[in-house]
Amino acid sequence: xxxxxxxxxxxxxxxxxxxxxxxxxxxxxxxxxxxxxxxxxxxxxxxxxxxxxxxxxxxxxxxxxxxxxxxxxxxxxxxxxxxxxxxxxxxxxxxxxxxxxxxxxxxxxxxxxxxxxxxxxxxxxxxxxxxxxxxxxxxxxxxxxxxxxxxxxxxxxxxxxxxxxxxxxxxxxxxxxxxxxxxxxxxxxxxxxxxxxxxxxxxxxxxxxxxxxxxxxxxxxxxxxxxxxxxxxxxxxxxxxxxxxxxxxxxxxxxxxxxxxxxxxxxxxxxxxxxxxxxxxxxxxxxxxxxxxxxxxxxxxxxxxxxxxxxxxxxxxxxxxxxxxxxxxxxxxxxxxxxxxxxxxxxxxxxxxxxxxxxxxxxxxxxxxxxxxxxxxxxxxxxxxxxxxxxxxxxxxxxxxxxxxxxxxxxxxxxxxxxxxxxxxxxxxxxxxxxxxxxxxxxxxxxxxxxxxxxxxxxxxxxxxxxxxxxxxxxxxxxxxxxxxxxxxxxxxxxxxxxxxxxxxxxxxxxxxxxxxxxxxxxxxxxxxxxxxxxxxxxxxxxxxxxxxxxxxxxxxxxxxxxxxxxxxxxxxxxxxxxxxxxxxxxxxxxxxxxxxxxxxxxxxxxxxxxxxxxxxxxxxxxxxxxxxxxxxxxxxxxxxxxxxxxxxxxxxxxxxxxxxxxxxxxxxxxxxxxxxxxxxxxxxxxxxxxxxxxxxxxxxxxxxxxxxxxxxxxxxxxxxxxxxxxxxxxxxxx
Ligand code: NAD
Numbered sequence: 156x157x158x159x160x161x162x163x164x165x166x167x168x169x170x171x172x173x174x175x176x177x178x179x180x181x182x183x184x185x186x187x188x189x190x191x192x193x194x195x196x197x198x199x200x201x202x203x204x205x206x207x208x209x210x211x212x213x214x215x216x217x218x219x220x221x222x223x224x225x226x227x228x229x230x231x232x233x234x235x236x237x238x239x240x241x242x243x244x245x246x247x248x249x250x251x252x253x254x255x256x257x258x259x260x261x262x263x264x265x266x267x268x269x270x271x272x273x274x275x276x277x278x279x280x281x282x283x284x285x286x287x288x289x290x291x292x293x294x295x296x297x298x299x300x301x302x303x304x305x306x307x308x309x310x311x312x313x314x315x316x317x318x319x320x321x322x323x324x325x326x327x328x329x330x331x332x333x334x335x336x337x338x339x340x341x342x343x344x345x346x347x348x349x350x351x352x353x354x355x356x357x358x359x360x361x362x363x364x365x366x367x368x369x370x371x372x373x374x375x376x377x378x379x380x381x382x383x384x385x386x387x388x389x390x391x392x393x394x395x396x397x398x399x400x401x402x403x404x405x406x407x408x409x410x411x412x413x414x415x416x417x418x419x420x421x422x423x424x425x426x427x428x429x430x431x432x433x434x435x436x437x438x439x440x441x442x443x444x445x446x447x448x449x450x451x452x453x454x455x456x457x458x459x460x461x462x463x464x465x466x467x468x469x470x471x472x473x474x475x476x477x478x479x480x481x482x483x484x485x486x487x488x489x490x491x492x493x494x495x496x497x498x499x500x501x502x503x504x505x506x507x508x509x510x511x512x513x514x515x516x517x518x519x520x521x522x523x524x525x526x527x528x529x530x531x532x533x534x535x536x537x538x539x540x541x542x543x544x545x546x547x548x549x550x551x552x553x554x555x556x557x558x559x560x561x562x563x564x565x566x567x568x569x570x571x572x573x574x575x576x577x578x579x580x581x582x583x584x585x586x587x588x589x590x591x592x593x594x595x596x597x598x599x600x601x602x603x604x605x606x607x608x609x610x611x612x613x614x615x616x617x618x619x620x621x622x623x624x625x626x627x628x629x630x631x632x633x634x635x636x637x638x639x640x641x642x643x644x645x646x647x648x649x650x651x652x653x654x655x656x657x658x659x660x661x662x663x664x665x666x667x668x669x670x671x672x673x674x675x676x677x678x679x680x681x682x683x684x685x686x687x688x689x690x691x692x693x694x695x696x697x698x699x700x701x702x703x704x705x706x707x708x709x710x711x712x713x714x715x716x717x718x719x720x721x722x723x724x725x726x727x728x729x730x731x732x733x734x735x736x737x738x739x740x741x742x743x744x745x746x747x748x749x750x751x752x753x754x755x756x757x758x759x760x761x762x763x764x765x766x767x768x769x770x771x772x773x774x775x776x777x778x779x780x781x782x783x784x785x786x787x788x789x790x791x792x793x794x795x796x797x798x799x800x801x802x803x804x805x806x807x808x809x810x811x812x813x814x815x816x817x818x819x820x821x822x823x824x825x826x827x828x829x830x831x832x833x834x835x836x837x838x839x840x841x842x843x844x845x846x847x848x849x850x851x852x853x854x855x856x857x858x859x860x861x862x863x864x865x866x867x868x869x870x871x872x873x874x875x876x877x878x879x880x881x882x883x884x885x886x887x888x889x890x
Contacts, residue, residue: 159196159197160189160193161177161178161179161193162175162176162177162193162194164197166206167367169371170206170208171208171211171367172197172207172209173367174212175213175214176190176214176215176216176220177214177215177216178216182216182217183216183218184220184221184284185220185221185224186222186223186224186227186258186284191261194287197210198261198264198268201270201272202268202269202270207270210271210273210370211363211366212273212274212287212288212291213274213277213362214276214277214278218277218278218280219276219279219280219284220279220280220281220283220284221279221281221284222282222283222285222308223258225311228313228449229455229459229463231255231449234251234254235250235251248446251446251450252442252443255316255442255446255449256438256439256446258286258316258317259317259318260438262286262287262289262318263290263318263435266291266292266378268376270376271292271374271376272291272293273293273366273367273369273374274295274366275295275362275363275365275366276295276296276297276302276304277296277297277301277302277359277362278297278299278301278302279302279304279341281303281304281305281307281341282307282315283315283317285304285319286315286317286318286319286322287317289318289319289322289323289352290318290322292375292376292378293369293370293374294353294355295355295356295362295366296344296348296355296357297344298356298358298359299359300538302343302344303341303342303343304341304344304352305335305340305341306335306336306339309339309418309419310339310457310461311454312416312417312451312453312454312455312458312833313449313454314418314419314421314425314444314445316441316444316449318438318441319336320336320422320425320426321425321426321429321441324429324430325379325387326388327350327351327388328388329389329397329400330389330404332426333404333407333408333422333423333426335350336422336426337407337408337412338411351388354369380434387430392430393431401427405423408420413698413699415453415701415831416833417447417451417453417454418453418454421445421447424444425441425444429441452843453833453834453835455843456836456843457833459821459835460835461822461832464818465657465822465826468657468659468822469657471652472816472818473644473648473816473819474644474645474648475641475644477641478641478644481642481645481646481649484507484508484564485562485563485564486502486507486509486510486564486565487511487512487559487565487584488510488511488512488566488567488569489560489566489568489569489570489580489584490568490569490570490571490597491511491512491513491519491522491553492570493623494597494621494623495513495522495567495569496511496522496525496526497525497625497626498567498569498625499511499523499525500526500529500626501654501656503526503547503550504654505653505655506550506653508552509550509551509552510554510560511523511551512553512554512555512556512559512560513553515555516553516554518555519553519554519555523548523551523553526551527548530547530548557586558587559587560587560588560592561587561588561589562589563589563592564592564593565592565593565595566584566588566592566595567596567597568581568584569597572601577609578609581594582609585610591642592615593642593646593647594610594612594615594616594617595616595618595647596616596618597619597620597621598618598620599667600665600666600670600724602636603618603634603636603639604636604637604663607637607638607639613636613637614639614640614642614643615643616636616638616639616643617633617639617646617647618632618636618667619632619633620633620667622827628826628827629656629657630656630826631651631656631657631659632658632661632667632823632827633647633660634662634663635662635663648660657822657826659823660815660816660819661808661813661814662812662813665725667813668808668813668814668819668823668827669823669824669827669828671804672801672824672830673827673828674718675800675801675803675804676702676709676828678735679796679797679800680705680706680797681706681741681742682737682738682860683696683706683793684779685737686781686783687779687780687782687783688783688788689782689783690760690771692788692790693706693793694706694707694708694771696790696794696796697797700795700797701830701831701833701834702797702829702830702831704829707760707761707771708760708769709828711759711761712753712754714752714753715742715745715751715752715753715759716752716753718742719742719745745760751772754769758772760775792856795852795856796860796864798834798840800863800864801830802838802840803853803864803867805837805838806838806866807869808820809869810869817838817839817883818884820836820837820838820880821836821839822836823836824836824837839880841870842880842881846873846874846878846879850866850870850871853865853870854866
């Protein structure tokens with residue numbers, strides 16, 4: 156037995172080696188420079204030792220591996236910049252190319268070393284780890300529900316650069332391969348085998364044995380694409396069949412990415428060029444694209460926000476250190492309506508005991524039935540078992556009496572959005588709970604400090620703001636009232652961690668963070684409509700800018716009437732000047748005049764006919780006083796307006812101290828409302844554009860469209876000092 160730090164290496168009496176990847180002091184295996192070094196030594200040992208017939212690679216952890224350490228790639232970028240400054244671009248680029256293809260070369264060496272390698276995989280095996288498996292000559296997956304394989308690199312602005320694009324495109328039809336690479340989805344074991352990504356599915360405890368048997372049975376050490384007579388699954392690129400694929404592939408690429416993701420374009424190129432070359436050259440092409448993409452600002456922005464920052468926030472970056480871990484066992488949810496029922500479900504699903512209260516037991520039972528429906532759907536899809544449903548439902552106790560909250564550690568209210576109702580509920584809850592129980596409100600519009608005024612314990616009062624649909628949305632805003640204490644914050648963060656969502660901590664303000672930006676986006680859509688921009692163009696501009704849906708469509712989802720309600724509340728509290736009369740007139744006409752409330756009544760900016768796709772409402776034209784010819788409009792200006800208005804709002808939340816950490820605005824904007832992910836989020840959008848340029852852009856929009864585009868002082872100061880949101884935050888932390 157030879158020992159490595161990150162692998163256990165054993166050879167059995169049949170001469171079959173097993174390399175068990177099991178990194179010390181880490182819960183997960185991850186590809187690091189040391190892992191690469193040791194893997195390389197293992198490959199060389201297997202190749203050189205005549206007594207070794209072949210090698211199985213498996214994991215000693217609960218799961219296989221999540222892939223490469225992205226901070227390692229981030230470090231490479233920093234080295235590039237340093238070298239470029241010291242020795243020039245050319246030298247830096249060649250260093251970067253050689254470094255960034257290290258993993259690809261290592262895997263290719265494994266594939267061509269002359270001995271068969273088999274991967275035995277249980278749990279998740281993603282990114283660079285799955286590329287390792289793809290380079291092995293045989294892949295056995297465990298039949299467990301926990302097993303997933305996939306190449307999710309595209310989600311952080313990268314693409315699989317260690318052979319993934321080439322091997323997948325040689326295992327599957329080109330169209331399917333592109334789809335998989337573009338989407339970055341995780342695939343379960345049986346599906347992976349059916350797709351041709353794995354050879355065998357076996358029970359977990361027989362995995363390594365199955366892989367060994369394959370080697371013992373004379374498994375080939377030659378990859379299919381290195382064997383004579385290999386045929387590409389979709390035939391040669393320059394064949395009649397092969398050529399049919401590319402126009403469609405181009406169209407799918409454009410539809411899915413709006414040309415905003417250089418990594419997706421690189422996938423298209425790497426596969427197209429690579430399939431015309433033998434493997435070694437194909438890998439070189441892939442590596443060239445990889446080095447280029449790794450240096451793109453989109454990859455830098457996405458890695459920072461969607462990998463590094465998100466991980467930091469998930470691990471409790473904002474949690475007050477001095478508060479010891481709270482032990483949340485039982486949660487009370489008051490209000491078993493649309494939101495409350497779902498909050499009860501996600502809590503019970505995470506293993507917490509839940510007391511679900513409504514005005515009467517029937518309403519509470521109805522809320523619990525929502526969980527029954529959600530788990531049943533999971534069972535139908537094969538993602539849960541009947542026993543899981545029984546256990547989950549047993550954890551939810553419906554009730555109509557507040558005394559049932561007596562031993563809760565945290566209570567979340569989700570009753571009607573009415574300060575009077577809330578005050579009443581707060582009093583009833585506080586009379587029933589332990590003094591150390593934390594009280595949270597899920598209000599979306601009422602300031603937490605105001606609600607806390609009716610509380611006996613404002614230090615234990617906090618906002619936990621969920622987004623709908625709760626089951627799907629990964630973001631939760633934690634709202635700090637003026638008097639909210641550290642224990643309440645720690646408890647709220649621990650709770651969000653338990654239900655496996657991502658928290659951002661914001662200070663109290665009207666609309667908190669996410670909804671402020673969302674409303675700005677929707678407002679801009681309304682104003683374009685009023686100006687006479689063709690509605691379809693407004694929606695396309697939103698999507699082309701990188702938003703998941705256009706502003707009018709988004710308004711339909713949240714409810715046109717809700718938009719009007721918020722506008723009227725704002726006007727009542729802040730005065731006439733706080734609202735734009737044109738928007739008020741538009742919404743009043745839609746809601747009060749035409750009864751168009753949005754998707755909920757199948758009539759909003761769109762019509763939602765039964766059994767047919769939604770379509771823009773024909774009557775919108777009549778709401779427009781003028782009609783601008785689309786040909787005369789500048790699409791890039793429309794796109795800018797839609798993103799800039801949100802980024803400006805985000806900048807204002809920083810200026811006002813609502814957001815205190817740029818990571819939270821960035822992560823929150825992508826997870827909360829899908830702010831163009833390739834930008835890295837609403838503040839990174841400004842940072843990567845350069846504050847100076849952003850301010851100029853604001854000024855030109857202000858001149859044409861009004862003072863809502865006026866850059867706030869914080870941006871003027873930053874443009875002057877050369878700061879970015881992240882450099883400001885960094886220097887504050889260091890101070
Ligand atoms: P809802 O009307 O669907 O549910 C409210 C529930 O509270 C009802 O079941 C009602 O019977 C119950 N209730 C009312 N008064 C009560 C009382 N005194 N005691 C016990 N139960 C009482 O409303 P919803 O959409 O679930 O919204 C609830 C809260 O969540 C609101 O504060 C809202 O602002 C907030 N919120 C809503 C959304 C959303 O998308 N709907 C998103 C985030 C936050």
